[in-house]
Amino acid sequence: MKLKDKLKDYKPLHWLYNLLHAKQLQHNKDAYKKYDVHKPLFDSISSKDFPDKTSRAWLDVNDSANVVSTKHSFQYFTPDVQQQLIGWSSKGFLHLNRYFSIEQVDEVNKAVDELINQKHLPITHDNKVMHGYKHSPVIKQMMQDEGLKKLLSFVLDKEVLPFQTLNFVKGSGQRAHSDSIHMTTYPLGYLIAAWIALEDIHPDSGPLFYYPGSHKLPYLLNDEFENYSTRLKLGNKQYSDYEDVTEEILSQNHFPKEVFLPKKGDVLIWHANLIHGGTPVANPLLTRKSMVVHYYAKDVIKYHEITERPSLMEEE
Ligand SMILES: O=C(O)CCC(=O)C(=O)O
Numbered sequence: 001m002k003l004k005d006k007l008k009d010y011k012p013l014h015w016l017y018n019l020l021h022a023k024q025l026q027h028n029k030d031a032y033k034k035y036d037v038h039k040p041l042f043d044s045i046s047s048k049d050f051p052d053k054t055s056r057a058w059l060d061v062n063d064s065a066n067v068v069s070t071k072h073s074f075q076y077f078t079p080d081v082q083q084q085l086i087g088w089s090s091k092g093f094l095h096l097n098r099y100f101s102i103e104q105v106d107e108v109n110k111a112v113d114e115l116i117n118q119k120h121l122p123i124t125h126d127n128k129v130m131h132g133y134k135h136s137p138v139i140k141q142m143m144q145d146e147g148l149k150k151l152l153s154f155v156l157d158k159e160v161l162p163f164q165t166l167n168f169v170k171g172s173g174q175r176a177h178s179d180s181i182h183m184t185t186y187p188l189g190y191l192i193a194a195w196i197a198l199e200d201i202h203p204d205s206g207p208l209f210y211y212p213g214s215h216k217l218p219y220l221l222n223d224e225f226e227n228y229s230t231r232l233k234l235g236n237k238q239y240s241d242y243e244d245v246t247e248e249i250l251s252q253n254h255f256p257k258e259v260f261l262p263k264k265g266d267v268l269i270w271h272a273n274l275i276h277g278g279t280p281v282a283n284p285l286l287t288r289k290s291m292v293v294h295y296y297a298k299d300v301i302k303y304h305e306i307t308e309r310p311s312l313m314e315e316e
Contacts (some may be wrong), residue, residue: 009234011044014309018042021245024312027161031301034148036185044308045301046183046229055189055219055273058157062116064089073154081151088155092215092271100265104142105198109289111136112167112198126174126278131169132291134314139165140169143293152192152269158297160192162312167198171206171288172278176250180219180272184305188219190297191272197262198289205288206281208268211255215271220246221305229308238307250275 009015018025018041025041032041037049047053057065068074070083077085083096112129115121121129133140143162148272154161163183183191201207222228225245227235259279260268270276281288296302302311 001286004123005053005212008167008307011061011229011232011234012310014044014307015042018310018312021312024314026071026302027233027298027313028301028310031186032297034299035301037301043302044229045310046129046305046308047065047186047223050301051188053188053219053221056187057189059089059155060189062089071154073150077151077154085155088271092274093210093212094151094155094269095262096267096269098263098265099148100142102264105265107138108142108167108291111138111199112169112291116169120308121152122172123169124230127168127170128172131164131167132167133162133165139167139291142291145162148194149295152194152306155269156190156192156297158190158299160244160295161298161313163191163294163296163302163313164294167296169289170284171281173206173280174278176211176246176275176277177243178211178217178220178273178275179248179270180213180274180303181242183219183272183296183311184221184303185272185296186301187305189272190300192295192297193270193313194293194295195260195268195270196291196293197264197266198291199264199287201261201263201288202283203259203261205286206278208260208272208276208290209256209257210274210276211250211259211278212274214250214253214255214275215273215281217273217275219251219273220249220316227306234307237306242306246275259266279296 028041110159115132122252144164179191217263225242227237229235
């Protein structure tokens with residue numbers, strides 16, 4: 001292992017980095033007070049600080065089939081969305097047909113091409129451009145779409161804040177996971193994601209897959225894959241250990257697997273704990289243009305469980 005990778009495990013280096021980004025940690029301030037967390041905002045934080053591992057999101061505590069129609073704003077959604085909201089607690093996802101127009105999507109595709117070719121924004125090993133919204137008003141506009149935010153806020157019953165955009169040109173091939181390991185909240189269940197098809201998705205391009213109902217599995221956090229940290233150092237487990245345990249749990253539970261083959265402009269919205277990933281790319285010549293936006297609820301604690309780092313949020 002390279003020295004740089006070894007050093008990443010030492011928490012004091014994170015604290016230093018966090019101190020240098022203190023403004024981007026202010027979002028946690030009120031929630032620390034509300035949930036009695038007596039730590040400075042720059043300090044490491046993980047599920048060890050929160051022994052209670054249940055979600056308190058209203059559609060996890062209640063069954064959406066019984067409660068969504070009691071909320072005033074329910075009436076403003078289309079009959080199709082209303083029907084899907086009713087099924088949220090059992091399925092853990094929503095599918096919006098042709099939500100974004102072809103023109104909006106084409107503008108985003110143009111912006112992504114420009115970012116890659118002109119601004120030389122790097123594509124990561126799993127084929128994505130991170131945080132494109134910071135460089136492109138068109139990507140930012142899609143991320144901030146008011147109708148989408150209203151729907152996500154309805155599902156969480158809290159105002160949502162976009163945390164990041166990921167733009168994929170090719171399939172990710174990412175193994176099954178829950179976003180709650182990457183973007184963890186306290187209370188649990190206060191992250192929500194929107195996956196936007198930026199072209200018609202071909203079955204051989206490495207489409208997204210997900211397991212309806214898997215959001216009801218217990219949240220898999222550090223303790224569950226024996227990733228034990230100390231005051232100064234992170235645990236010894238790797239992300240691949242988390243993925244192995246997730247696969248093991250899936251194999252014991254027999255959830256049906258769905259492969260998402262959307263049309264350009266469609267959106268899939270998923271629950272904080274829905275297990276999903278990217279199928280292997282059968283034809284590497286094919287593109288799989290898509291954009292993911294992860295949103296946090298505003299007034300919860302937001303962090304990354306494995307590295308115990310509080311999330312850095314752009315200032316509002
Ligand atoms: O689009 C994909 O292939 C995977 C995306 C994903 O897993 C995520 O954004 O959490």
